Amino acid sequence: MGAVVGTLTMQTKQRRPSRDKTDDELEMTMVCHRPEGLEQLEAQTNFTKQELQILYRGFKNECPSGVVNEETFKHIYAQFFPHGDASMYAHYLFNAFDTANNGSIKFKDFVMGLSILLRGTLREKLEWTFHLYDINRDGYINREEMTEIVRAIYDMMGKYTYPALKGDVPQQHVDAFFQKMDKNKDGVVTLEEFIVACQES
Numbered sequence: 001m002g003a004v005v006g007t008l009t010m011q012t013k014q015r016r017p018s019r020d021k022t023d024d025e026l027e028m029t030m031v032c033h034r035p036e037g038l039e040q041l042e043a044q045t046n047f048t049k050q051e052l053q054i055l056y057r058g059f060k061n062e063c064p065s066g067v068v069n070e071e072t073f074k075h076i077y078a079q080f081f082p083h084g085d086a087s088m089y090a091h092y093l094f095n096a097f098d099t100a101n102n103g104s105i106k107f108k109d110f111v112m113g114l115s116i117l118l119r120g121t122l123r124e125k126l127e128w129t130f131h132l133y134d135i136n137r138d139g140y141i142n143r144e145e146m147t148e149i150v151r152a153i154y155d156m157m158g159k160y161t162y163p164a165l166k167g168d169v170p171q172q173h174v175d176a177f178f179q180k181m182d183k184n185k186d187g188v189v190t191l192e193e194f195i196v197a198c199q200e201s
Helices: 002-010 021-030 038-044 049-062 070-078 087-097 107-119 122-133 143-160 169-181 191-200
Strands: 067-069 104-106 140-142 188-190
Touching: 038 049, 038 107, 049 107, 067 070, 070 087, 087 107, 087 122, 087 143, 104 107, 107 122, 122 143, 122 191, 140 143, 143 169, 169 188, 169 191, 188 191
Parallel strands: none
Antiparallel strands: 067 104, 140 188
C-alpha cells in the first residue's frame, strides 16, 4: 500500500498558470465528491491537516472526480508491479478500502484506511489485515480465502517471486498459515486467533 501512497503524494501536478473559464467549468463538472472538512478528518485519523492536504492533492491528481472505482485503483496499483499481474490482489485491496461496499472509494475511505495502515496501533493494523483476508466478510478466514490471497500475491510478484511458484507452493503457505493460526483446529481462523498468533511472532 505504501506504493499507492507514493504515487498519490509524489505525482501531484502544478496548476497551470493560465486557466480560462472553460477549464474551471470542466473541473467543476468532474468533481462529484468533495471530502469532509479537513478538521473532521484530522480528528478521525492520525494525520495532520497539512498531511491531509498533501494526500488530497495527490488523490485528486490521480482521481479528478474525487472517487476511485476499481478499474482506476487496479491501474494505479499495477504500476508498482510491472513484472507481475497485480489485478487480483488489487481487487481484494480495493474491497478492503471500500468499507461501504458500493464499488467506489472516496477520499475519506482511502485516508481512514491509510491512517490505520501507517499509524494505527498493532491491533488496528492486524484487524485491517484480517478483513483484507476475509474475502467473503463472514468473520472467518478459511482455506479457500487464504489460497486465493496467496495466489494473488504470487501473481503480483511475477517472475520475482521467491521461491519460484510451483504447483504446491501456495498450498504449503496456506498449510503453514493454518498450522500457526488455527489454534482450535476447526478449519477457520477467527480475528482473535489471527491477532494472538501474529503477536506471538
